[in-house]
Amino acid sequence: MKNTIGRLMLAAGLTAGLSIAAGAAMARDLTVVGWGGTAQAAQDKAMFQPYVKDTGNKLVHDSWNGGIGVLRTKAQGESTWDVVQVEADELVLGCEEGIYAWLDWSKLGGQEQYLPGMTNECGTGTFVWSTALAYDKAKLGDNGPKSWADFFDTKKFPGKRSLRRGPRQSLEFALLADGVPQDDVYKLLATKEGVDRAFKKLDTIKKDIVWWEAGSQPVQLLQSGEVAMTSVYNGRIFAVNNADKTNFALAWPAGFIYQVDSWVILANSPNKDQAESFLKFIQTSARQQDVANVLAYGPTLKDATGNIAPNVLPYLPTAPGVIEHGLSFDTAFWVDNIEALNERFNAWAAQ
Amino acid sequence: MPGRRSDRSGLTMDMMAAGETGDLRASLRRAERARTLRGLGLALPLILFTLVFFVLPIAGMLVKSVQNGPMPDIMPETSALLQAWRSSEPRGVPDEAVFAAFAGELRTASQNRTLPELATRLNFENAGYRSLLMATARRLPDAPVGSWRDTLVGLNPQWGEVAIWAAMGRASPRLTEGYLLAALDHRRDDNDHIQATDASRAVYVTSLLRTLEISAIVTLLCLVLAYPLAYRLATLPESTANLLMILVLLPFWTSLLVRTASWLVILQREGPLNQALQWLGLIDQPLELAFNRPGVIIAMTHVLLPFMVLPIYSVMKGIPSNYMRAATSLGAPFFTAFRRVYFPLSLPGVTAGCLLVFILAIGYYITPLLIGGANDQMVSALIAFLTLQTLNWGLAAALGAVLLVITIALYFIYTRVVGTDGVKLG
Numbered sequence: 001m002k003n004t005i006g007r008l009m010l011a012a013g014l015t016a017g018l019s020i021a022a023g024a025a026m027a028r029d030l031t032v033v034g035w036g037g038t039a040q041a042a043q044d045k046a047m048f049q050p051y052v053k054d055t056g057n058k059l060v061h062d063s064w065n066g067g068i069g070v071l072r073t074k075a076q077g078e079s080t081w082d083v084v085q086v087e088a089d090e091l092v093l094g095c096e097e098g099i100y101a102w103l104d105w106s107k108l109g110g111q112e113q114y115l116p117g118m119t120n121e122c123g124t125g126t127f128v129w130s131t132a133l134a135y136d137k138a139k140l141g142d143n144g145p146k147s148w149a150d151f152f153d154t155k156k157f158p159g160k161r162s163l164r165r166g167p168r169q170s171l172e173f174a175l176l177a178d179g180v181p182q183d184d185v186y187k188l189l190a191t192k193e194g195v196d197r198a199f200k201k202l203d204t205i206k207k208d209i210v211w212w213e214a215g216s217q218p219v220q221l222l223q224s225g226e227v228a229m230t231s232v233y234n235g236r237i238f239a240v241n242n243a244d245k246t247n248f249a250l251a252w253p254a255g256f257i258y259q260v261d262s263w264v265i266l267a268n269s270p271n272k273d274q275a276e277s278f279l280k281f282i283q284t285s286a287r288q289q290d291v292a293n294v295l296a297y298g299p300t301l302k303d304a305t306g307n308i309a310p311n312v313l314p315y316l317p318t319a320p321g322v323i324e325h326g327l328s329f330d331t332a333f334w335v336d337n338i339e340a341l342n343e344r345f346n347a348w349a350a351q
Numbered sequence: 352m353p354g355r356r357s358d359r360s361g362l363t364m365d366m367m368a369a370g371e372t373g374d375l376r377a378s379l380r381r382a383e384r385a386r387t388l389r390g391l392g393l394a395l396p397l398i399l400f401t402l403v404f405f406v407l408p409i410a411g412m413l414v415k416s417v418q419n420g421p422m423p424d425i426m427p428e429t430s431a432l433l434q435a436w437r438s439s440e441p442r443g444v445p446d447e448a449v450f451a452a453f454a455g456e457l458r459t460a461s462q463n464r465t466l467p468e469l470a471t472r473l474n475f476e477n478a479g480y481r482s483l484l485m486a487t488a489r490r491l492p493d494a495p496v497g498s499w500r501d502t503l504v505g506l507n508p509q510w511g512e513v514a515i516w517a518a519m520g521r522a523s524p525r526l527t528e529g530y531l532l533a534a535l536d537h538r539r540d541d542n543d544h545i546q547a548t549d550a551s552r553a554v555y556v557t558s559l560l561r562t563l564e565i566s567a568i569v570t571l572l573c574l575v576l577a578y579p580l581a582y583r584l585a586t587l588p589e590s591t592a593n594l595l596m597i598l599v600l601l602p603f604w605t606s607l608l609v610r611t612a613s614w615l616v617i618l619q620r621e622g623p624l625n626q627a628l629q630w631l632g633l634i635d636q637p638l639e640l641a642f643n644r645p646g647v648i649i650a651m652t653h654v655l656l657p658f659m660v661l662p663i664y665s666v667m668k669g670i671p672s673n674y675m676r677a678a679t680s681l682g683a684p685f686f687t688a689f690r691r692v693y694f695p696l697s698l699p700g701v702t703a704g705c706l707l708v709f710i711l712a713i714g715y716y717i718t719p720l721l722i723g724g725a726n727d728q729m730v731s732a733l734i735a736f737l738t739l740q741t742l743n744w745g746l747a748a749a750l751g752a753v754l755l756v757i758t759i760a761l762y763f764i765y766t767r768v769v770g771t772d773g774v775k776l777g
Contacts, residue, residue, distance in 0.1 A: 067739070068742075069742065075464075093467065096467060096485055097464055097466075097467040098464050160620075165725055209725075210641075210642045210724070211642070211724060211725045213720050213721060214721070217721075224616075224619050224620075224621050224622070225620070225621045226619050226620050226621065226641075332482065335481065336474060336478050336479050336481050336482050337478045337479070338740060338741060339474070339475065339478065339737070339740075339741040339743060340478035340552065341478075342736060342740075342741075343552040343553075343554050344551055344552055345725075346554040346557075346558070346725075346728070346733070347550070347551055347552055347553060347554045347557075348551075349724075349725035349726045350554065350557050350558075350561075350726050
């Protein structure tokens with residue numbers, strides 16, 4: 001009997017303790033969620049730490065690996081996250097679904113200060129990453145590829161090619177190589193004729209393509225000499241040239257496809273005001289430049305490329321004179337069509 | 352199990368021979384029961400684990416493969432009307448009642464934020480339906496301009512076509528065979544007739560066959576490599592055998608990813624293997640070994656080899672060496688003795704090894720992904736794509752279900768042909 005009472009008291013004590021803890025969690029600190037790794041480390045140094053230091057507010061970090069399903073779960077009840085870094089497809093889907101709060105742009109300093117396409121009603125672009133054409137300058141010198149047509153020309157540039165496995169970007173690059181102007185690429189891909197045309201172009205180098213899967217592979221394929229040129233995430237080329245003293249170059253004028261990672265505020269965040277002031281604080285050209293200098297991901301603010309270190313500038317998709325060659329990845333198109341075109345891609349590969 | 356049973360009947364016989372009373376019999380039964388319960392208690396954690404992490408997920412997968420999706424929950428009235436409409440012949444665009452019910456439920460779904468889920472589901476029927484639904488919901492007026500039919504067709508002419516209504520009709524029942532059909536490269540057209548998927552998009556059967564083919568080749572290669580090795584290991588003196596065993600087990604203990612990446616380095620065009628062959632003058636041009644089928648088969652064979660060596664070895668260790676000596680002393684040449692005495696005795700190990708390797712191989716994912724080309728992907732890569740990228744869990748589950756059925760069927764055929772002496776799966 002005595003034992004039972006003791007247990008009851010213990011249980012009561014635990015319950016009380018838990019409810020106090022839950023009470024504390026209600027008024028929790030601002031929680032910012034990035035993608036971990038070197039990117040978040042750079043953001044922490046350039047953005048998060050100064051925020052804590054200057055405002056005296058506390059900040060909790062978390063990281064995730066994307067997926068709209070995760071955000072749908074977070075949208076139930078009161079969220080444990082406030083500010084989240086999302087990729088383009090999560091931005092489009094989550095904004096449509098009302099998972100994110102609409103941003104008050106008057107408080108954030110207006111959308112005009114950003115490069116076109118870097119903001120919308122739900123998100124403010126934090127950096128731009130891109131898939132571009134890369135080759136080994138040590139081998140090809142100044143006579144490297146100038147266009148995606150060169151990429152598809154195995155007579156002029158012998159050797160294998162590498163593209164990311166799947167229809168995304170492969171089809172866009174194929175159309176660019178076939179002479180389609182950038183503005184028409186997605187218009188054409190929305191038609192059966194356009195898709196047929198892209199696959200027909202891919203047919204011309206089908207046996208010469210090595211398909212990569214992980215972001216580290218194209219760099220390794222260039223290093224080992226397996227391929228003469230490849231599509232690659234621009235930041236990887238910056239990293240490998242620094243680390244291994246390679247002389248890989250990005251053929252920006254050939255055209256590239258860029259995507260924007262954005263900050264959003266969850267609609268059910270209890271810390272909306274603080275989240276907005278946090279975003280206003282971190283989205284300055286100086287802080288974006290600090291991040292860009294580490295990662296070679298492009299800043300989204302118009303005036304943020306002025307102070308980029310000269311050794312980073314050649315790798316930056318948003319550098320002046322570079323961004324004009326870029327094609328913005330059409331997320332809405334791919335969300336609609338990825339499954340059908342992936343089937344088409346696999347059927348094509350099996351032929 | 353058999354040992355235990357004979358043990359028990361032995362006890363019973365002793366008891367009857369001694370002509371003991373019923374009392375003793377009862378207490379003996381109690382003791383028996385206690386022992387069974389203790390045994391069950393020891394096995395309980397494993398049973399629970401298997402139930403929670405194996406049986407339930409598989410059952411969940413099988414259920415998912417026939418569950419249609421959220422349409423009947425999100426649009427109950429439209430679903431009911433569309434199911435009635437489906438039975439009408441010939442099938443034209445539905446009447447105003449369906450349009451009105453749909454418009455009302457579209458607004459509700461949009462307000463309740465359940466529309467994205469439905470839009471995603473309908474996009475599986477036809478690429479573009481997600482956007483069609485979301486855009487229509489955004490621009491839907493509060494009251495119809497004229498009829499709801501004219502209003503919706505005004506927003507997008509697709510609402511005046513049969514296709515979208517047929518797609519919503521297919522999404523209306525709670526259960527569907529649509530995912531299983533799709534996994535077998537078939538689908539229902541706008542009149543609900545089953546048709547083969549267009550060749551430009553029919554990928555799932557090809558991929559299933561490719562998975563079985565690669566797995567069969569890998570199993571065969573593993574057997575050819577492992578059998579002589581296991582035989583040598585089993586006949587060597589203990590100390591040497593143990594040393595060689597470490598060589599078999601060392602890769603077994605290394606991470607799969609590391610081994611796959613190492614094979615990539617070895618097999619690539621400028622890799623050590625090609626360089627060595629060129630240096631020896633055996634080839635002029637580097638061999639294409641990575642990013643194609645041979646690369647996948649080489650790497651998978653290496654990774655799975657220990658799963659073949661270990662069962663065969665353990666069975667061979669149990670074959671007394673004097674059997675072979677007896678056969679030879681009776682005049683059989685070595686090969687005959689081996690074929691008629693040793694080989695049949697080692698078969699249970701072969702059976703177990705082949706099953707183990709084949710079943711592990713059909714689920715392979717990362718090795719073909721990294722070493723294979725676009726045409727070497729196994730079905731698990733498609734399942735991962737559907738699960739993670741398009742959230743088409745129904746089709747992913749259907750592919751899993753088809754693979755499961757094929758595997759079980761093969762297992763039964765195999766055990767009929769080879770026999771299962773001492774081999775049990777599970």
